Amino acid sequence: MFAKGQTVIQLFEKLAPKHYAMSDDKIGLQLGTLQKEIRKVLIALDVTDAVVEEAINEGIDLIIAHHAIIYRPLPHLQTDTPAGRLYEKLIKHDIAVYIAHTNLDVAEGGVNDMLVQALGLTELSSLEDVHTDKLKKLVVFVPQTHHQQVLDALFTAGAGWVGQYSSCSFSTPGTGTFLPQEGTTPFIGEAGKLERAQEVRVETIVPESLQRKAVQVMIKAHPYEEVAYDLYPLELAGKVHGLGRVGKLPGGATLRELAELTKQAFDVPAVRVVGDLSRPICKVAVLGGAGSRYVRHALFAGADVLVTGDIDYHTAHDAAAAGIALIDVGHNVEKIMKRGVADYLAAQLVKTQTQVIASQVETEPFQFL
Template sequence: MYAKGQTVIGLMEELAPKSYAVEGDRIGLQIGTLQKDIRKVLVALDVTEEVADEAIREGADLIIAHHAIIYRPLPHIQTDTPAGRLYEKLIKHDIAVYIAHTNLDVADGGINDMMAEAIGMTVTEPLDEVHTDKLKKLVVFVPADHAEKVRQAMFDAGAGGIGKYSHCSFNIEGTGTFKPGEGTDPFIGKTGKLEEVKEVRVETIVPQSVERKVVQAMLKTHPYEEVAYDLYALDLKTRTFGLGRAGKLPKPVTLAELCEQVKQAFDVPMLRVVGDPDRVIRKAAVLGGSGSRYVKHAMFAGADVLITGDIDYHTAHDALAAGIALIDPGHNVEKIMKQGVAEYLQRKLAERKWATAVVASRIHTEPFRFV
């Protein structure tokens, strides 16, 4: 059986929740509908006409891309223009397009983590805070002999984390009372009769980003027809999520050696570099996309080099004067997300026994040629 579009996107948003996106970013469904079966998903960096043709050949019903296909308001859709022709082709072939942009940059396991991992960075931290996950307390009343099962379901869904500790909860035994009314089908007791049941009050911590998932897991596992539970907002914060990553390299290398590693890791034939090739690099920063505005962030993080795209002339001069090295392998290195996202989605779909296939686009969308 094939997964519905909403199911696929639900899994995608477990990796990259919409709430992680920078304000005003163009993310989410941009073309088509998710109210249909998805036989195949194509994961792409950009949605060009060549990528649309690839989706048609592959029999894909959904494209998940990083860069928006509609970024600015459309004054019109004229099918004799390049953009209009692309939209027409996608709509005629019933191919939906969903965008995960800065939310995928920010997410754990997203583009910046993929880039950091590709060059062996360890113990990474965000360069620029974008989102701080707020905490809530979930309290649920469970029959004593079902408490462990409900607790475990909530933990598996992401509840119970405090710092580096997991499976955190507080449990109080007590007596629950209820009288099933007319038309009920109680798990315990009989209609019209007051019941007293040994119950456990289970309290645990829930990050807001997984609140819905945790509550659904609790309700699905709980034996009662009507579940008594409370959610409290807390004046506490948990992990901070942000753009870019800074971290140590496995061993010190020269800037020249790191350039060769970057070319191999990101499959680029050439790159631009600012700094002394013999300089020793111990700590690096990476940022997918255009990173000119984040040089100071990399310096503040103690990085010896920032690896990012679209460095402009004046930023390069400023970095040289400030003493931080730059490596610019181009904006297109974000293509690393294609295989990473495809593997993630295929694994998650397979775990749930869906027949939907996921493939990474093979179209090279780098607009520049090196001559």
């Protein structure tokens, strides 16, 4: 059985939810339809003509890419332009294109986590906090016979986390009353007769991002036809997600040694370096993509070096004057997401016949001589 397009994306968005994206980011389905069976998914950094040819040859139904193919409003769709020819080819071969950009950068296990994992950094924190998952208090009234069943369902759905403590809840016994009306089939009691039931008031914490899922599994595990529950917003802040990462480099290294490590870890032929190559490096900031405007964030975090891409000339001078080193590994370093996302999604789709492959096309536009 092949997975439907919507199912593939729902599973992918468990890794990179849309609400993690920056407000002006161009993400989501950009071309084609998800209302079809997906036999093969291609994970790509960019959607270039060569990547589309690869998709056609592989029999791909859906491309999940990091960089948008439609970034600005289209004034026209002329098929004698490079972009128009690309869109035409995708449409003719019924290949849908879905984009995950800053939401995949921010996500736990996303692009930036893949980069720091490749470098072996520890004691990680975000370079810039961009999203805080709001918390809700979920209260539900359950008959004593199903108390643990409902609790287990909620915990499995991700409810009950307070900091590093899981399965957190509070339960209070009491008496519930209800009068089933004509046409009902109550779990306890009978229609037309006031019922008093020994119930338990269950309270737990639910992140707003998991609220819908938690309520669904709670209702499914609950024996009543009509489930009595409440949701309250809390002032308590939930988990914080951010762009970039800052971490410790175990054992330390010189700037030269770290530059060599990045070339090997990220499979890049060359890097540009700002700073004294003999300088000792202990704390490293990492940001996939263009990172010029994050130099001050790295400085504020106490990093010795910022590893990123697309550093411009004046930013390099400013960083040198401020005393922070830079390693420009290029924007294409984000290609690390191809294998990482392909492995994640393949594991999610293991019970289906849908295949997931990582693009083998090199989309680095620069040549290094």
